Amino acid sequence: MALRIPQLDPDPASPFPPVETALREPDGLLAMGGDLSVVRLLNAYRHGIFPWYSRGQPILWWSPDPRTVFRSDGVRLSSRFRRTLNSSHWEIRADTAFAAVLSACAHTPRLGQRGTWITDAMQSAYLELHRHGHAHSVEVFDGERLAGGIYGVAVGRMFFGESMFSAQSGGSKVALAALARRLHGWGWPLIDAQVESPHLLSLGAESWPRREFIARIAHGLAQTQAPGRWTDAFGQLRASQLACGAD
Structure with missing residues (x-):
């Protein structure tokens, strides 16, 4: 049945x-079509x-439960x-390197995954969100080279993570932990x-029922x-700070 x-x-x-x-199957499929404009994307995340x-599909919109x-x-x-981070x-x-993080997330091979859902159109859309100050990246540098990173969208005091990557083992974990450290310090829950x-x-x-998720993000x-x-505002963190819990 279609x-x-x-x-x-x-x-x-x-x-x-x-x-x-x-829909329940596939879980969370809500709508199709539209565009990836800044207005539409921010409305979606809210x-x-x-x-x-x-690639080759219409734009699909999701809210899983x-x-x-x-x-x-x-x-x-x-x-x-943590001991390795010392x-x-x-x-x-x-x-400082949003486009590079976005591109790395799109092109880093992932186990069991062929191709990427971060299409050229998606990259263009999130670059535009970044230019408007709504999309952000956290970058882990080993000297001048990216060891890992994460990007997502901020609306109010809520961060919607989109993707992360590791070019070196543990790079994405450090990016996520650093992002969480800063958001917690800013009062973003x-x-x-x-x-x-x-x-x-x-x-x-944690896995939350969608109803609880929607209710809990409303405040942020x-x-x-x-x-x-x-x-x-983010400043600079050293990975070693994440090992010992220092600010």
């Missing part, structure tokens, strides 16, 4: 269907919705990994991680936060 998926209105400001109407589709979430004080690094010279910054995986759960992610979304680059 799936009956709502088609979005051409107007980027038009509303999405209620997330409660998303309602717990994100785009995810492959359950939802995978990190508390900003809940990212866990194993004791063994002697690490990696440095972590924000919004949550990081949306979208879809569950064993790797995310091993780092402290309601808090005004001016868009703009995070470079100065």
Whole structure:
């Protein structure tokens, strides 16, 4: 039987269907079509919705149930990994290499995955979000080379993670832990991680019913936060600080 998926209105400001109407199989598929404009994307994130589709498909919009979430004080690094960070010279910054992080997330091979969902159109859309101060990257540098990174979208005081990568072992873990450290210090309680995986759960992610997720993010979304680059506010962290829990 063919799936009956709502088609979005051409107007980027038009509303999405209620997330409660998303399909159970495939989990969270809510709507199709529309565009990847800044207005449409921000509207989606404000309602717990994100785009995810492959090249050759129409734009597909999702709101899965359950939802995978990190508390900003809940990212866990194993004791063994923390010990390796004691002697690490990696440095972590924000919004100094957004395009490079985005490209690396799109092109880094992943076990069991062919191709990428971060298409050229998706990259262009998130670069535009970044230019408007809504999309951010956290970068892990080994000297002048990227060892890992993460990027996502900030709305209010809520961070919606999109993707992360490692060019060196542990690079994405350090990027995530550094992001969580800063967000917790700023009073941002949550990081949306979208879809569950064993790797995310091993780092402290939790699986929440969609209803709870939508209710819990409402407070963060309601808090005004001016868009703009995070470079100065984020400052610079050393990976070794994540080993000992220092600020």
